[in-house]
Amino acid sequence: MLPAVQARRGARLGVLRRDGVVVSRNATLTRADYIRAMADLFDDYPAGTAWDEMIGPGGEVRTAYRHVHSALAQLSAGELRARADTLARSYLKQGVTFDFAGEERPFPLDVVPRVMGGDEWEHVAPGVSQRVRALEAFLADVYGPQKAVADGVVPRSVVVSSTHFHRAARGIEPPNGVRVHVSGIDLVRDSLGGWRVLEDNVRVPSGVSYVLSNRRAMAQTFPELFAALRIRPVVDYSRRLLSALTAAAPHGVDDPTVVVLTPGVFNSAYFEHTLLARTMGVELVEGRDLYVSGGRVWMRTTQGRRRVDVIYRRVDDEFIDPVTFRSDSLLGCPGLMTCARLGNVTIANAIGNGVADDKLLYTYVPDLIRYHLGEEPILPNVDTWRLEDPGALEEVLDRLDELVVKPVDGSGGKGLVVGPRATRAELDVLRGRLREDPRGWIAQPVVQLSTVPTLVEDGLRPRHVDLRPFAVNDGDSVYVLPGGLTRVALPEGQLVVNSSQGGGSKDTWVLGGRVPRRAQTQHQSLPQAVPKDASVPIDSHPSDVRGQVMQQQQQRTTGGSTC
Amino acid sequence: MLSRIAESLFWIGRYVERADDTARLLDVHVQILLEDPWAEEDLACRSLLSVMDRPDPPADLDVGREHVLDVLGYDRFSPSSIAGALVAARENARRAREIVSTELWECLNASWNQLPSQMRPARPHDYFTWVRERAAIVTGIIESTTSRDDTWHFMVLGRSIERADMTARLLTTRALAGSAGPSWATLLRSCGAHEAFLRTYRGNTSDERAAGFLLLDRLFPRSVVYSLNQAEASLAALEPIADRTTIDDARRHIGLVRTNLEYRPLLEIVDALPREMELVQRACSAASDAIRARYFPSGAELTWVGEAL
Structure with missing residues (x-):
């Protein structure tokens, strides 16, 4: 077998050794992991209360996601993690980072599009x-x-x-x-x-x-x-x-x-x-x-x-x-x-x-x-409450534990309070601030x-x-x-x-859409036919050409992977 | 210097550059096929194969990325694929081992050793990145540890001729495939020239300018004219002109095609790009033959059999 072909086979997930250890490029998994990994990635995907964009309430896959879902379902957990690693490494190398509390971190990019x-x-x-x-x-x-x-x-x-x-x-x-x-x-x-x-x-x-x-x-x-x-x-x-x-x-x-x-x-x-x-x-x-x-x-x-x-x-x-x-x-x-x-x-x-x-x-x-x-x-x-509207402030203060409250000039989620997740003390502080400055805040249902x-x-x-x-x-x-x-x-x-x-x-x-009209200039007309055998040969060292022949002969006789 | 050694040095330069350029070309080619949903894969792959001097696959076959990668990227037995070029570069370094610096030899040998583990078709991009890095290391070692004597000139000569040839082939892919082929931006990117180009012309990009940049730019080291100039400089350093009326063949071929590009209106060249690029490739090939005839005369063909390699 040609080495190139061997390399390709080996690249799939890893090799299951006789002692039950899977040797993969990125991690060593046990046999149990391997078996678990073979299960469908979506097997125990929980149905939530929110609108899930991939999987509908009845467990059906929505149209736009059909292809992505089936491609992901074919991957094992190990493979998916290996891809996630690749993404993270690629980001560290490119320097795609953001500043998190004074530290430069790779921007987390999820593998599922x-x-x-x-x-x-x-x-x-x-x-x-x-x-x-x-x-x-x-x-x-x-x-x-x-x-x-x-x-x-x-x-x-x-x-x-x-x-x-x-x-x-x-x-x-x-x-x-x-x-x-x-x-x-x-x-x-x-x-x-x-x-x-x-x-x-x-x-x-x-x-x-x-x-x-x-x-x-x-x-x-x-x-x-x-x-x-x-x-x-x-x-x-x-x-x-x-x-x-x-x-x-x-x-x-x-x-x-x-x-x-x-x-x-x-x-x-x-x-x-x-x-x-x-x-x-x-x-x-x-x-x-x-x-x-x-x-x-x-x-x-x-x-x-x-x-x-x-x-x-x-x-x-x-x-x-x-x-x-x-x-x-x-x-x-x-x-x-x-x-x-x-x-x-x-x-x-x-x-x-x-x-x-x-x-x-x-x-x-x-x-x-x-x-x-x-x-x-x-x-x-x-839907949004303007706190300066008559009666709005009272209603918001009353239902503060079920609303999201945001400062009007904030960005990046700063100062935002999610009522259901806030502690009583936080809500009390917030009440005071809303009363002081109703122009400075809006409230929205969660x-x-x-x-x-x-x-x-x-x-x-x-x-x-x-x-x-x-x-x-x-x-x-x-x-x-x-x-x-x-x-x-x-x-x-x-x-x-x-x-x-x-x-x-x-x-x-x-997905999809019209084929864009490409910029046509005077120099690019219709695709020209590819001329056959009109190409200029690529030179090589005469001895290498001879060597090439001999190597191929060796390959044929020994069938081996030596090279 | 022995002719045989000089020939090996010349080919080390060419093969390493070939691996580098082919990796750049394929990387962009694969990326464009992935990112552009409207790319015509079959046509683009066929024109690429044709430009790279490979037989056209049967018409009923749907030629895809995998085929192109196999033929141009992973074939270890053809010195005109990436893997084959790296193998051949290492073979040539072995033949000239006593002249090639140990650092350079170890670098080429290490590339050869790592080759099987790097050829993972699942992520061709990683492979191409690796090839480019290895080529950059080789170039760096040559630049920083080789005396500027004939050793260096032969390697640089090989590299320059190969680079002019490959850039010409790259430009042909554009012309052949028309609107289905890679855009000028893609071509620039594959030469590592996109950012340099954007900085040079800022927003005012046009097809003519992009073509001009890759063909004629006197400052960008991957343009055809720059590479041809460098090849001429190396030839001049190897043998300063002694005769008052004649010039050696290699320099004549290169100088002729360079002036042909440099002293003509750009539009004329762009209009007949495939033809002009073929001239460049033929000139490179003829110059290579002339260099062989002048510097590397070989005796009767010897054929080794058995385990010699």
Whole structure:
């Protein structure tokens, strides 16, 4: 037998030795493990109260997951863990990490992908796009004529009391009218399987780098699934982002210089900043690399100063310009806001977008969609109490142990309290804070987020997930990246999925769809026929060719594996 | 230096580069077939095989990744597959063992020893990564421990010619398969050139620029022109021009095809890419023959039988 063939057979799971020990590449399993491993991975998968996206209440596998389920069911537990190891190793090597309590950890990527049918995506994507368009219109309005306030759609108090409403941003007109260049709309599925918007992120939504690197790692680990399914590709993202940023350049700039502004290597999303800059081929700058002179922004290079036209900033509003905002900030560039006001530089996403993803404003978004777009919202909100509404505070305080309470300007799950899981003392403290500052909080019923099988200690178990699709607005249309970031809460029953709270992620596959029209240029016409025997021979050392013949002869006579 | 030794050194350079380039090519090829649901696997695989000088499989056969990997990746007996090239590189190092530094020999020998355990078709990506790493180590050892004498020049000469040849083949895969083939981004990525390209041109990428980058870039070490320049430099170092009117064959072949690329409008080349790339490959082949005739003349063919290898 040829050695190559031998190697392939040996690579399956491991070899069962005569003493009952399975020698596998990654671990030594006992015979009992081996037998257990042979059982179907889904055998004792519990049916939960939440909507499970793979397995329905009657134990039937949902259509979109059929292929993934059968492929996983064929794997043994050992094999599945070996694949999980591969994923984790690949992430450590790539440096796909996030900052957890001051420590750099590999971002946990689960081996079981989340799958969405094409039809389902055709419902979600327009919903996300609609939401982005409405928020875009709202921001243009709120930093301009404020008609929505005048018409009573949104109370003035909600706008002006938002910590992220920046008067300094009023009157800054973005060149192509786009303020929300990149957005991440967090979606969840409730216990009936319906999609709902949990929150909007239009300031500096992060996580898209995980979508890109998850896909790459999964394709290398599960080649057979990718071969069998038509999964919509995500590699286009960086190109779309760059063209959206280029389109947002100030008027009259032919060949705009785009940069990504990062707070620096210690930021938790630094990996993402480098990935975006790298894949767009643009400079990754820190605040100290930029300076303002003559109403323009410049960066310091070895060739002298170079003008910067578009800044994709990953620095929060408060830190971006010490002249306008926090004067102790070292992360920004003094005078940036002046340049933006002069129209000499575009800041993406725009300053002051936070007013649109304030969690109290969130409750008005369905109205804003009707007001600005004249459309019915495609994706509904989660029911939410505004504590300043008459009677709401009392009702919420009364039912605090069954609600989720969130601070309106928090992100990353900070300050969020899940009533059923909180202690009495925690609830008492919370009651006090709600009474003090009702504007600062919202309350929602506990949404039983949908679950997807996830590999944990005990095997595959249902774990709660959400979805953050990413949308890029280039001024003409809103592109929604197929899939998005699925975050999964790894502890059992945990409903908070943020990575800063110990969450992991899943690769999100959107199946099927039309064959995209490829860019046809003058140089690529129809596929040319492959000319046979027209190829140029590959040379080799004459002695090696002789050796080759002899080795083959040896092989034939001895049939051995010597080589 | 003995001709026989010089020939082995030349081929060490070529084989290691061949393993490296083939691994890059296959890695991207496999990845693209996996990630792009609309890829036409059969057509793409066939054109790849054809470009790599392999017989076209019967028309009724559905050619898939596995076949391509077997033929171009795991075949130990053909010096033009990855495994075969590594085996052959080690054989050549063994023949020139007294000239090749111990470090280099051990590196090539270790690669050969690890080869069976690395060929795990379950995860071809790991295999390709390993091959690339081994090739990088070989290059690093050659760069850092070899005197810049004929030893070094022969190895670099082999490497440069092989690299020009393989990059030309890679560019042909694009032209042959048309829109079904790998995109320019994919080709750039397979040469490790994607990030360098993006940095050079930032957002303004176009097919012409990508083709120009891989063909003509004077700074990127995997472009065809750069490799041909390097081959010429090595040839010049091996034998400075003495005669005032003639030039040796190898340099003539390489110089001719290089100037043909360098001093013509890019669009003209891109329009007839398969033809132009064939010229590059033929020139590399002719230069290799000329080098053999000039530096490695062999006597009567000797054939060893039995256990000699």
